[in-house]
Structure formats: structure tokens, C-alpha cells
Amino acid sequence: MWKIYILLAIAMAVVSLPAHSDKLALSTCEYIAADDKKRLRSLLKQNRMKIKTLHKMVFCNNQTILLFADTRQAKDVGELIIKKLPKKVVAEALPSLTSEQLIAAANNRIN
Known part of the structure; x- marks a missing residue:
């Protein structure tokens, strides 16, 4: 009987995962758009x-x-993202950046 409860609990956890990840993605995008580095860090933690x-x-x-x-001109959050991403990823994204502040941060990260 207890095996059924365990299987049911696992099934419920798997079903609820996509809703949680959608909320995480939505919150992440909102915090980036608002250039809210503090709330983004809190969400990640x-x-x-x-x-x-x-x-x-x-x-x-x-x-x-x-x-x-970069598109939303979220400079504080953009700099945080650049600092935390691997150099290779930043180098690949560098040609697409338009903000001078983020380009400078990316160049400092790569070199």
C-alpha cells in the first residue's frame, strides 16, 4: 500500500514540474525587463x-x-549575467549586443 503512495507522490511531482518552470521563466523575464538584480538573485537562490x-x-x-x-536595456542585470556566464558564451553573444555598457562588460569578461 505504501508503494502506491510513493508512486502517486512521484507522479504528482512530475506533473507539477512544468507549471513551476513556467512560473520561474516568467518571473525571470519580468525581473530582467525591470532591471531588478536583487529580485533576480533572490529568485535564483x-x-x-x-x-x-x-x-x-x-x-x-x-x-x-x-x-x-540588452534589448530591454537592463544594464545592471545584463552585467550580472555577463559576469556569471562562461567566457565562450559571452564571446558568442558579443556581436549581437547593442548596449555600450554591456559590450564593455563583455569585452572585460572575455579579455
Whole structure:
């Protein structure tokens, strides 16, 4: 009987995962758009996530979180993302950046 409860609990956890990840993605995009570095850090800490992982999973308006931050001119959050991403990822995104402040931060990160 207890095996049934365990299987039921696992099934419920798997079913509830997409809703949680949708909420995480939506919150992430909102905080980036608002250039709210403090709330983004808090969200990452609560969900035990790293920006590197988030960059692979979350797309805002069909853009990576770094390019979305650049589009929305979220300079503080953009600099945080640049600091936390691997140099290779930043180098690949550099030609697409338009903000001078983020370009400078990306160049400092790469060199």
C-alpha cells in the first residue's frame, strides 16, 4: 500500500514540474525587463539555480536572457549575467549586443 503512495507522490511531482518552470521563466523575464538584480538573485537562490543553467533553459521573447537584457536595456542585470556566464558564451553573444555598457562588460569578461 505504501508503494502506491510513493508512486502517486512521484507522479504528482512530475506533473507539477512544468507549471513551476513556467512560473520561474516568467518571473525571470519580468525581473530582467525591470532591471531588478536583487529580485533576480533572490529568485535564483530560492530555486537553487545558476545563471549558466538559466541561460540554457529560459528564453524571453525568443531571445536568450543576455540578449533580452540588452534589448530591454537592463544594464545592471545584463552585467550580472555577463559576469556569471562562461567566457565562450559571452564571446558568442558579443556581436549581437547593442548596449555600450554591456559590450564593455563583455569585452572585460572575455579579455
